Amino acid sequence: MSGGYGACCYSSGLRCGELMTSKATTSARSSSSPKMMSSSSLGPRDVSGVYGRASSSSSTRHRYSKRRTAPTRSDAVKEPFISASFDELDPEQHIFKSADDEEQACTIQELMLPVSQDLDEMTANLKNVIGRKNPLLIAAADQIFGAGGKRLRPVLVLLVARATAALMKLPDINAKHRRIAEITEMLHTASLVHDDVLDECDVSRGSTTINCLYGTRVAVLAGDFLFAQSSWGLAQLENLEVIKLISQVIADFADGEISQATALFNTNITFDDYNVKSHQKTGSLIAASCKSAAVFSDVPLDVKDDMYDYGKHLGLAFQIVDDILDFTQTEEQLGKPPGQDLATGNLTAPTLFALQADDRLKGLIETRFKDPKDLELALQIVQEKGIAKAMTMAKEEGDKARAALSKLPDSPSKRSLDSMITYVLMRIN
Numbered sequence: 001m002s003g004g005y006g007a008c009c010y011s012s013g014l015r016c017g018e019l020m021t022s023k024a025t026t027s028a029r030s031s032s033s034p035k036m037m038s039s040s041s042l043g044p045r046d047v048s049g050v051y052g053r054a055s056s057s058s059s060t061r062h063r064y065s066k067r068r069t070a071p072t073r074s075d076a077v078k079e080p081f082i083s084a085s086f087d088e089l090d091p092e093q094h095i096f097k098s099a100d101d102e103e104q105a106c107t108i109q110e111l112m113l114p115v116s117q118d119l120d121e122m123t124a125n126l127k128n129v130i131g132r133k134n135p136l137l138i139a140a141a142d143q144i145f146g147a148g149g150k151r152l153r154p155v156l157v158l159l160v161a162r163a164t165a166a167l168m169k170l171p172d173i174n175a176k177h178r179r180i181a182e183i184t185e186m187l188h189t190a191s192l193v194h195d196d197v198l199d200e201c202d203v204s205r206g207s208t209t210i211n212c213l214y215g216t217r218v219a220v221l222a223g224d225f226l227f228a229q230s231s232w233g234l235a236q237l238e239n240l241e242v243i244k245l246i247s248q249v250i251a252d253f254a255d256g257e258i259s260q261a262t263a264l265f266n267t268n269i270t271f272d273d274y275n276v277k278s279h280q281k282t283g284s285l286i287a288a289s290c291k292s293a294a295v296f297s298d299v300p301l302d303v304k305d306d307m308y309d310y311g312k313h314l315g316l317a318f319q320i321v322d323d324i325l326d327f328t329q330t331e332e333q334l335g336k337p338p339g340q341d342l343a344t345g346n347l348t349a350p351t352l353f354a355l356q357a358d359d360r361l362k363g364l365i366e367t368r369f370k371d372p373k374d375l376e377l378a379l380q381i382v383q384e385k386g387i388a389k390a391m392t393m394a395k396e397e398g399d400k401a402r403a404a405l406s407k408l409p410d411s412p413s414k415r416s417l418d419s420m421i422t423y424v425l426m427r428i429n
Contacts, residue, residue: 256280283315
C-alpha cells in the first residue's frame with residue numbers, strides 16, 4: 001500500500017486517472033481498426049476470466065511515515081505532485097549520469113544483440129494480444145509494452161533458449177521458446193500494473209503509469225487481462241513441467257509479499273529468511289522462466305537445473321545490488337528517498353550485516369526511529385558497516401550464476417548471459 005508519497009497527480013481536485021478515463025475510452029473507440037500483426041499471439045480470441053495476484057509488491061514501496069502534504073487545487077495545476085515507482089530489474093530506473101555510465105548503457109544494448117530480433121517480435125505480439133479483442137485497452141497497449149525499459153526477463157529467457165539450442169545443435173529456437181518469453185513478460189508486467197494502482201504511482205519505470213493516464217478501471221482491467229492471457233498461454237504449451245514451474249512463481253509472488261509484510265522492523269530475521277523472501281519476490285520468475293526455456297530445448301536434467309540455478313542466483317544478485325543502491329544512490333537516481341527500506345522496517349542485506357557489527361542499530365530499529373535523529377544515525381551505521389559486506393555477498397551470487405553456465409558451449413548467447421552478471425555487479429562499482 002502506498003504511504004506518504006501516495007498522493008497522485010491532482011488537477012481541479014481529482015486524480016489524473018479520473019480525469020483521463022473518458023479520454024482512454026474515446027481514444028480506444030477511435031482506434032477500433034488498428035493495424036494487426038501477422039505473427040501468432042497467445043490466447044483465445046475471447047478471454048473473459050479475471051485473474052490477479054493475491055498480493056502486490058506495494059510493501060517494497062512504502063514511503064516514509066511522515067506524509068508529504070498533497071497539493072491544493074490551485075497549486076496542483078502549476079506543479080503536479082508526482083509519485084514514482086521503479087522495477088528493481090529494469091536498468092531504466094538507475095539513471096546513468098557520467099560518460100563512463102553511458103558506455104555501460106551501450107554494453108547493455110550489446111548483450112541483447114543475439115536476441116534483438118526475437119525481442120522485437122515478442123513486443124509486437126504482446127501489443128497485438130492486449131489490443132486485438134479489447135478496444136478499451138488499445139490505447140493502453142502501447143503504453144504498457146512500448147514504454148522504456150529493457151525487458152530483461154524475456155531477454156534472459158530468449159538468451160537461455162538460444163544458448164541451450166546451441167548445446168543441442170538445434171537449427172533455431174522454436175515457437176514454445178518464444179511463447180514462454182511472452183508469458184514471462186506478461187506475468188511481470190501484470191504485477192507491475194496492479195502494483196502501480198495500489199501505490200497510486202504516476203511515474204513507473206520511466207513512463208507515466210496506466211492508472212494515471214487512463215484511470216484505475218483501465219489499469220486493473222489491463223492487469224487482469226494480462227494475468228488471464230499468461231495463464232491461457234501457459235496451458236497451451238501443454239507441458240506439465242513448465243506449468244508447475246510458472247504456477248509456483250505466482251504462489252511465490254504472494255508468499256514473498258506476506259513474508260516481507262510480517263517481518264517489518266523484526267531484527268531477528270536471518271539471512272536465510274532474507275534469501276527466501278528475495279527469491280520469492282525476484283528470483284523465482286527469472287529462475288523458472290530460464291529453466292522453462294531449457295525444457296523446450298530438450299536438454300538433459302542437469303542442464304535444466306543449471307539454468308534454474310543461473311536465474312536464481314542472478315535474481316538474488318540483482319536484489320542485493322538493488323538493496324545496496326537504496327542506501328548509496330541519490331533521491332534523483334532512485335526516484336524515492338535513499339534509505340527508504342530501512343525507514344519503513346524492511347531489513348535488507350546491508351542492514352542485516354550492520355546489525356551483526358553494531359548493537360546500537362538493533363535498538364534504533366526496534367523503537368522505529370522514534371527520535372528524528374535515529375534514522376540518520378541508523379543510515380550512517382549501515383553505510384559504514386553493512387554496504388561492503390553486502391557487495392561481497394552480491395558478487396558471490398554472481399559467481400554462482402556464472403558457474404551454472406559451464407555446461408553450455410561458447411556462443412553469442414552464452415556470452416551475453418555471462419555479461420548480464422557483469423552488468424548487475426557494475427551497478428555497485
